[in-house]
Amino acid sequence: xxxSLPELPQLQKIGMLKSIFFFNLILILGCxxxxxxxxxxxxxxxxxxxxxxxxxxxxxxxxPPFLKAKQVREDLEATHWLLKQNYARYQLLKxxxxxxxxxxxxxEKNLLSNPNPPLTHHFQQKLMEALDFxxxxxxxxxxxxxxxxxxxxxxxxxxxxxxxxLVLQKGRHRVLxxxxxxxxxxxxxxxxxxxxxxxxxxxxxxxEEPRFMLGRLASSNEKPLDCLFENELGTxxxxxxxxxxxxxxxxxxxxxxxxxxxxxIPYLIxxxxxxxxxxxxxxxxxxxxxxxxxxxxxxxxxGNHNGSFKFIETWLKVLTNNTWENVIVREKQSIPILLGxxxxxxxxxxxxxxxxxxxxxxxxxxxxxxxxxxxxEENEITEKWIxxxxxxxxxxxxxxxxxxxxxxxxxxxxxxxxxxxALAKQEPSSYxxxxxxxxxxxxxxxxxxxxxxxxxxxxINHRLHLNHQEQPVMPSGYQPDYWLFPEMGIQDVLRLAxxx
Numbered sequence: 500x501x502x503s504l505p506e507l508p509q510l511q512k513i514g515m516l517k518s519i520f521f522f523n524l525i526l527i528l529g530c531x532x533x534x535x536x537x538x539x540x541x542x543x544x545x546x547x548x549x550x551x552x553x554x555x556x557x558x559x560x561x562x563p564p565f566l567k568a569k570q571v572r573e574d575l576e577a578t579h580w581l582l583k584q585n586y587a588r589y590q591l592l593k594x595x596x597x598x599x600x601x602x603x604x605x606x607e608k609n610l611l612s613n614p615n616p617p618l619t620h621h622f623q624q625k626l627m628e629a630l631d632f633x634x635x636x637x638x639x640x641x642x643x644x645x646x647x648x649x650x651x652x653x654x655x656x657x658x659x660x661x662x663x664x665l666v667l668q669k670g671r672h673r674v675l676x677x678x679x680x681x682x683x684x685x686x687x688x689x690x691x692x693x694x695x696x697x698x699x700x701x702x703x704x705x706x707e708e709p710r711f712m713l714g715r716l717a718s719s720n721e722k723p724l725d726c727l728f729e730n731e732l733g734t735x736x737x738x739x740x741x742x743x744x745x746x747x748x749x750x751x752x753x754x755x756x757x758x759x760x761x762x763x764i765p766y767l768i769x770x771x772x773x774x775x776x777x778x779x780x781x782x783x784x785x786x787x788x789x790x791x792x793x794x795x796x797x798x799x800x801x802g803n804h805n806g807s808f809k810f811i812e813t814w815l816k817v818l819t820n821n822t823w824e825n826v827i828v829r830e831k832q833s834i835p836i837l838l839g840x841x842x843x844x845x846x847x848x849x850x851x852x853x854x855x856x857x858x859x860x861x862x863x864x865x866x867x868x869x870x871x872x873x874x875x876e877e878n879e880i881t882e883k884w885i886x887x888x889x890x891x892x893x894x895x896x897x898x899x900x901x902x903x904x905x906x907x908x909x910x911x912x913x914x915x916x917x918x919x920x921a922l923a924k925q926e927p928s929s930y931x932x933x934x935x936x937x938x939x940x941x942x943x944x945x946x947x948x949x950x951x952x953x954x955x956x957x958x959i960n961h962r963l964h965l966n967h968q969e970q971p972v973m974p975s976g977y978q979p980d981y982w983l984f985p986e987m988g989i990q991d992v993l994r995l996a997x998x999x
Contacts, residue, residue, distance in 0.1 A: 556842045556947060558849060560643035562954040565616040570952035572607060578626065578957065579603045581948050584835045587963045588635065591971060602629055619953050620649045626955075627651040631718060635974040636938050637945055637960035642953070654718035656975040657910070658699060658934055659742035660984050661724060663713040665698070672698065672711065674728065683736055686728035688713070691740075696724055699982040702932075702991045706998055712984055715742060745934055745984055747909030750802035757783050764996045765790055766989060768799040769915075772806045787817035791898055795996050798919055799907040799989075801933060806915035808889055820893035821900040825921035826914075827889075827965040828940055833882035836961050837872045839946020841865060846947055846956070889918050903999045904929040907983070907992055910937035912976065920977050925967045928999060932992055933983050936976030939964050 566574070579599060582589050593599060606629045610617050617625075623642050630638055630653050639652040663680050665672040665688060676684040696715055703710035715724065724740040750770045756779040760766035767790070773780035790796060800806065808826075844865045848858065874880070893900075906923035908916055908931065917939050923931040940962065948957045964972045981995060 556845060556949045556956060557954065558643070558846070560646065562619055562642055562644045563952070564644065565618050566622055566953055567616055568611055571610050571617065571622065574622070574950045574952050574955075575603050575607050575610075575626075577950050581835075581957060581959060584833065585831070585839060585946055585948075585959045585961055586638075587829070587831050587961050588633065588971070588974075591963070592633065597632070602632075605629075619644060619955075622953055623649055623651055623955055627653060633974070634718070635960055637958065637974070639958040641956040641958075655910075655938060656716050656718055656935065656973070658697075658714055658716055658745040658982065659720050660699065660712050660714035660745055661740040661742060663726075663740060664701070665711045665713060666703070667709045667711070675710070680738070683728045683738055686730050686736060689727040689729055689735070691724045691726040693722060693725075696726070699984075700980070701984070701987065702981050702995045704994075712982060713740070714745075720744060745982075747911055747934060748802050749804055749911040756780060757786075759786065760989065762993075764795045764797060764993055765793050766797045766799065766993060769803055769806060769811070771803060772810055772913075772915075784814055784817060787814050791818060793902065795903040795905075795999060797905045797907065797992055797996055799992075800912065800916040800919055801907055801909045802911045803916045804911040804913045806913050808914040808918050811915040811918060812891055815891060816894040817897060818893075819900040820895055820897040821891075822893065823891045823922060823925065823967075824888050825925050825967040826917050826939070827967075827969060828887045829963040829965065830885045830887070831882060831961045831963075832871075832875075832885060834872065834875050834880075836946050837868055837875065839948050839959065839961075840944065841868050841872070842947040842949070843944050843958075844868065847944070889914075889921070891918070900926075903996070905992060905996050905999075906931050908933045908936050908977075908979070910935055910976065912936040912939070913941075921967060923980075924977060930980045930995065930999075931977055932981045932995065933979050935978060938974055939972070939976060 563570075583599070589599070606625060610622060610625060620642055623640055627638070627640055633653055634656050635653050636655040637653075639650070642649040642651075662677070663683070664675045664677065666675055667673075672688045674680065674683050674686050674688065691713075695717070696713060698711035699714055701710050701712050713724070713726070720742045723742060726738055726740055728736045728738065730736070752771065754770040756773045756777065757770060758768040760768070767786075769783075773783060844861055848861050904923055904926055906919045906929070908920045912920060917936060920931050920936045923929045943962070945958050945960055945962075948959065949955070950957060964974075966972050966977075983991070
């Protein structure tokens with residue numbers, strides 16, 4: 500038996516229907532708003548940051564032979580983002596006036612000016628050429644295309660010289676007589692083309708008349724200098740001057756540990772790292788005590804690419820009780836950089852030619868990088884900088900440093916050489932002689948990334964080299980106070996030492 504409810508008045512029914520309608524409407528609107536809010540939060544959680552697309556590198560070598568316009572734009576955008584996030588000198592160069600946006604816009608315009616799509620290896624070439632202004636040889640790119648490996652990097656600056664020596668007299672540079680350039684002997688230099696010639700200060704006979712070598716500081720020797728001279732009567736002469744690279748020699752393991760040229764001013768040549776069980780190492784350490792009496796000291800470390808800071812530190816402790824801080828390295832750390840270092844680890848697992856780097860060592864490094872990456876993510880660390888210094892503290896029983904020091908170096912300059920070069924720049928009445936000391940630090944691993952379309956592997960330097968005043972050192976190294984060229988040698992250095 501079914502019982503029916505008592506019938507409600509009509510007005511009451513209408514009121515109930517309105518209440519139910521508005522309740523359902525509010526419920527629907529609430530669910531819709533909650534859905535949007537929840538969806539936004541869910542998408543926020545699942546949204547990947549831009550750096551996520553560069554997490555893993557792909558080494559199949561299946562790069563496309565050419566790139567479409569959209570691919571060119573996106574790879575340039577990715578390159579700019581990677582440099583901005585990871586390159587240690589990015590902000591430094593920006594503060595010095597570099598317009599990074601313009602560089603990449605101009606590059607895009609250049610690449611897309613041709614109606615035909617650019618070949619991928621041409622894209623790589625143009626990209627690295629656009630970054631030449633950084634002078635940083637640690638910026639490198641690798642492209643694997645159809646079983647070929649294209650490797651390009653920013654070339655470091657080096658000294659190219661002409662052989663023309665000049666002396667500064669009354670504000671003008673006069674050419675010194677020379678058999679190779681007799682036609683402009685005693686002429687005055689007016690100008691050279693292309694612009695960018697450099698007067699390399701060299702050791703002269705008289706300090707009151709500075710001497711120079713005419714040349715150019717460049718990454719490549721593209722053209723000879725076209726220079727205009729005039730004699731005392733104002734008659735002009737034009738001369739084409741081919742440039743020669745001032746290239747240093749790298750010492751070999753078979754070199755002796757050191758050589759001492761005795762005299763009024765001791766001239767010590769330190770060739771390489773010493774071993775503890777070598778007799779010459781013990782003699783080298785005893786030599787420091789002998790040199791305490793000398794007021795001027797020359798240390799020649801040209802070509803010494805493997806002499807360590809620890810080795811020369813032990814030697815210097817016998818010589819002096821002074822304390823020095825120099826050769827500062829600042830390393831940037833961030834999540835994108837750690838991801839790039841993990842990529843480098845993958846690269847080394849496949850391609851590393853170094854037999855001393857075992858797979859177990861690389862696996863251990865990968866575990867450490869992953870642990871550090873988790874630490875950054877869990878603690879929401881965006882970036883931090885780690886600083887390393889060469890800190891020397893002499894032995895308390897050694898005498899106070901009271902010497903005039905000359906350090907002779909070239910581009911093959913290891914840790915010990917870098918410390919001595921920095922010391923020559925740091926100490927008063929001391930000089931650095933030779934050539935640029937080269938990029939530092941060396942032999943370290945840099946982050947590696949892959950551009951999304953070209954599949955180019957891009958290496959980025961995340962370290963800064965600073966001097967004792969915490970000022971950036973140019974990527975090609977310390978610039979000498981006096982340059983040495985092939986026809987100059989030990990006697991020239993001793994002449995400088997004797998004039999101090």
